Amino acid sequence: MYTVTMERECACFLKSEYKKESTFQFQPEAYKYTISLMEMMNEDFCKTHMFYAEKSNDNEYLIRVAANN
Numbered sequence: 001m002y003t004v005t006m007e008r009e010c011a012c013f014l015k016s017e018y019k020k021e022s023t024f025q026f027q028p029e030a031y032k033y034t035i036s037l038m039e040m041m042n043e044d045f046c047k048t049h050m051f052y053a054e055k056s057n058d059n060e061y062l063i064r065v066a067a068n069n
Contacts, residue, residue: 002030004037005056007064012045034061 002024006013009020018037024030034053041051041063049065056062 001025001059002027003060004030004034005060005062007062010045010049010065012048013041016045030061034063038063 004022004024006018006020022030022033024033038051038053045051047068050068051063051065053061053063
């Protein structure tokens with residue numbers, strides 16, 4: 001199993017339909033979801049934060065949150 005996890009849940013994320021953690025059976029599914037979610041949040045959320053993805057270990061992707069200067 002592969003996991004995609006939000007590092008921190010900002011207010012926009014809490015109001016969204018997305019969950020803090022999602023699991024996938026296959027790595028390509030997890031990767032595609034990670035990239036899609038990160039891009040959507042950067043385009044559609046409040047712009048207070050920037051989101052970026054990284055692979056944190058063999059079976060986990062982490063979406064990090066940083067202040068948008």
